[in-house]
Amino acid sequence: MKPSLLLPAAVCSAIIALTGCNKKSADDGSQPSSKKMTEIRAKGSDTMIQLATAWSEAYRKVKPNVMVNANGGGSGTGIAALQNGTTDLCNASREIKPEERAKVKEVTGKDVQEFVVAYDALAVYSNPANPIKEISIEELREIWAEGGSITTWDQVNPAMMGKITLFGRQNNSGTYDYFREHVCGKTADKKQREFRGGISELNGSSEVVENVAKTPTGLGYSGMGYKTPNVNWLHISAKKGEPAVEPGTEAARSGSYPISRKLYIYTAGEPSAEAKAFIDWILSAEGQKIVAQEGFVPLK
């Protein structure tokens, strides 16, 4: 063989040998020889991504041969993946819409199965420099919705000055959808009111909190599990003048906090045996303990 070809040939055979080695060690690893690695794909909510990852890691210890791959992208992305057939489980922080259910049925031929796995409260965060501590849903509506009348802080409370800087999520987010539905309300002819233009649309739940922490006139919405010491959360009352409720586990579960929601897992058709076992584990005490650890509200 020519000397100039020897080096590339040696490198190629080394690479092939190394990949061969890897395969072998993965096969006769920790599991018995009759079982192989099962992979469950979970896509969707960014609100739930830390929770999904924590579940996945804990489940590895329960069943080492099942690998749950959790990805984010937003609830909308997860439901789209359900339609495209690129995921087994869809994590969603909002309920699936009837037209999306129909689309899944149309494309995959299966009905959507819904599992409620936790509760969450959407907290509205403000900067510590902001003296305002409570707000009503009506005022939030005028701040966030299209055509709303409140644009500066002194319209809410004269104690604070400045234009309200809004931080929200991108439109593929279930949090975006849920907040819009429950805060923006309806127009005069019973249609859903959209968000106003000009909101800074951020990628993830913690990004919203970080931005509010850096902006004295900031206001943003995110899951209550994402609170940091650098932000305050507003107490919210359903109507102006009614007592304002702070986000919390009991308030979310009982519904006294106005912006509380359920977290779902959706599958197209009946989940596979392994996926069903995973969902049952999530609904059991162990899975729910992790829900509480991540800052969400367990089912019981």
Next chain:
Amino acid sequence: MSKLVAPHRAKEAGYISTPQMTKPRGSGPSRARFQLLDRLEKPIEWLIRACGWSSIIGIAAIFIFILKEAAPMVPKLDWIYFFTNSRWIPAPGSGNEASFGALALITGTFAVTGISLLLAVPIGLGAAVYISEFAQGKVKETLKIVIELLAAIPSIVWGFIGLMVLGPIVKGVFSAPVGSPWAHTMQFLHLSSGDAGAAQGTNLLTGGIILALMSVPLIVSLSEDALRAVPDTFREASLALGANQWETVRRVLFPAARNGLLAACMLGMGRAVGETMAVLLATGHSNRIPHALTDPVRTMTATIAAEMGEAVHGDAHYGVLFILGIVLFVVTCSINVAADLIIKGVKGKTS
């Protein structure tokens, strides 16, 4: 003294050797090897030709792909609304119609590109002039290497720098207590639109600065090439006539290298228009038409990147995102074609 021979007679005169002339007689393997090389020449030529054509085929394929994905939406989109309205709501609430008004997105792209060019062109041309005309030896070499390194930084890193480093700095500079003279000046000069200055650090200005830093290496290397292509006789003549170096640069070199410098700037602009990750992180991603320098904005590229994951294949949203892609493609292509025409001097600008 060698004989002067007509080129077509050179072979007979023995000046060009053929394999038949140089190979030693009677050695079989060498002749075989030369014959093998002769036979390989055609296939290798075809291979090289395929490489050359592959770029044209690639561009055509990409354009056809984008057109194909956008085609279902092209007749259904309200094009006038698309270009004149800034209400972009692709995922509406239940029962509402989606609204595809891309004016704010297009404005955002051009605003960020404009700011970046305003910063990048003077800095880039200045650096190119310095490297080409004023720097000597070691300094010149080091500068060239460092500027090439700037080009090697991944765009996502630039995005982080904009978000974490530059954002707080910009916010700090453009902040003022409510009612102070600086706050009023800022609002008057359209530097900020809030009472207390810039509300957030990720805004048009931060995005523009980051894009400028990304375009500078491109502008510097291309301008430096253009300046180097100007013959030394121009410089020598100018200096001999009594001009100093700065006058030479301004009045002799810039007009002489004008085509190349303009093309460099346009290619830098093309880079800024197409940048995605850096602007996604650094501009605040807010759908509005900017009224002040420190307003957050949103670009077409960032919109496509953020929303493509949610768009279901074949949906209206999907089609409109590809239409945004077509708009971007057309803009970048026309910038590149214009740069090319300018280099060739077709626009009638003679030096």
